[in-house]
Amino acid sequence: MRNQSKFSKFIAIEGIVILIAFVLMLIFFSIQAESFLDQDSIRYYINEAVPIFVITVGLTFVIIAGGIDLSIGSVLGLSAGTSLMVSMWGWPVWMAIIVGLLTGLSFGLLNAVIITVFKVNDFIVTLGTLYIASGALTVLTDNIQLVGTQDENFLKISDIEFLGITSAIWMALIIAIVLELVLVKTSFGRRIFATGIGETPALIAGISTQKTKFGAYLMSGGLAGFGGVILASHLNSVQSGLAGGYELTAIASAVLGGVSLAGGRGSVWRAILGVLFLTTLNQGLLLMGIDPLIFQIVTGLCILVGVVVDRGVYKFALTRSIETSPTVSVFLGGKKVKSWR
Numbered sequence: 001m002r003n004q005s006k007f008s009k010f011i012a013i014e015g016i017v018i019l020i021a022f023v024l025m026l027i028f029f030s031i032q033a034e035s036f037l038d039q040d041s042i043r044y045y046i047n048e049a050v051p052i053f054v055i056t057v058g059l060t061f062v063i064i065a066g067g068i069d070l071s072i073g074s075v076l077g078l079s080a081g082t083s084l085m086v087s088m089w090g091w092p093v094w095m096a097i098i099v100g101l102l103t104g105l106s107f108g109l110l111n112a113v114i115i116t117v118f119k120v121n122d123f124i125v126t127l128g129t130l131y132i133a134s135g136a137l138t139v140l141t142d143n144i145q146l147v148g149t150q151d152e153n154f155l156k157i158s159d160i161e162f163l164g165i166t167s168a169i170w171m172a173l174i175i176a177i178v179l180e181l182v183l184v185k186t187s188f189g190r191r192i193f194a195t196g197i198g199e200t201p202a203l204i205a206g207i208s209t210q211k212t213k214f215g216a217y218l219m220s221g222g223l224a225g226f227g228g229v230i231l232a233s234h235l236n237s238v239q240s241g242l243a244g245g246y247e248l249t250a251i252a253s254a255v256l257g258g259v260s261l262a263g264g265r266g267s268v269w270r271a272i273l274g275v276l277f278l279t280t281l282n283q284g285l286l287l288m289g290i291d292p293l294i295f296q297i298v299t300g301l302c303i304l305v306g307v308v309v310d311r312g313v314y315k316f317a318l319t320r321s322i323e324t325s326p327t328v329s330v331f332l333g334g335k336k337v338k339s340w341r
Contacts, residue, residue, distance in 0.1 A: 055246060067122045142240070
């Protein structure tokens with residue numbers, strides 16, 4: 001019984017299931033693919049996934065607050081286009097960064113205003129802004145060939161190496177750590193969780209749920225803008241449709257990492273682990289010579305299994321906590337009239 005109790009506590013640790021699955025996957029691919037643990041290979045595929053890491057962090061705040069943002073992929077692509085365009089015009093690198101950030105923030109602001117002020121469904125709003133951003137990038141690339149800025153400083157934004165790690169990865173790591181602390185250590189983070197758990201109880205507690213969601217969508221847009229700057233610096237080329245589908249990968253990663261689409265549960269580090277899991281999975285399958293056409297099938301299956309397992313573990317942990325909680329009884333005149341856990 002004691003061993004069972006220890007196992008229950010262990011398996012109930014947030015994120016332990018995805019972490020175990022990730023470690024087992026690393027062991028499997030290291031055996032099946034000789035070059036899997038090659039440092040250059042690891043650095044390459046993680047560096048390629050940095051924009052997804054960045055937008056997943058912002059999306060995590062939105063989902064925990066009980067919302068959804070489908071526009072982040074297209075906004076990231078458009079932000080990449082505007083920042084590269086400004087750099088190609090010969091503007092200073094800091095101006096290119098600001099333009100990319102403002103592009104993302106403008107869409108974050110648009111989403112936030114329509115959702116929180118006009119009370120329009122977030123799925124519909126962000127689906128609309130997804131198409132707006134995607135269409136704007138198509139128009140932009142049709143009129144301007146966004147290839148090859150001559151500004152070396154712009155190209156160095158993502159590719160400077162320190163301790164063998166690129167600046168893009170360092171920036172993603174810093175963003176993840178800082179915003180994880182914001183989520184778990186600040187009043188804003190507590191308001192995010194409270195809003196996602198239930199808007200009515202949060203309002204009764206004096207929390208402005210609309211302001212909280214406003215901040216979450218603004219953050220999501222800003223991070224999409226910054227991710228676009230990193231992507232443009234890394235590729236030095238932007239085409240129509242760039243980053244299309246990134247939003248689905250980010251959502252899948254967050255869900256796989258245990259961020260509840262119902263809101264109120266999740267963390268940045270677990271969402272990042274979800275991104276790392278999917279990125280490593282695709283790289284491992286590629287090195288094993290698996291047909292890339294089935295990547296999406298395998299990824300989809302992993303997501304479904306991951307969600308089902310995570311949900312099952314969550315219910316198991318909840319049930320165990322209820323079973324092991326002390327019973328409180330009320331006696332009246334020597335007779336027990338009420339008991340609860």
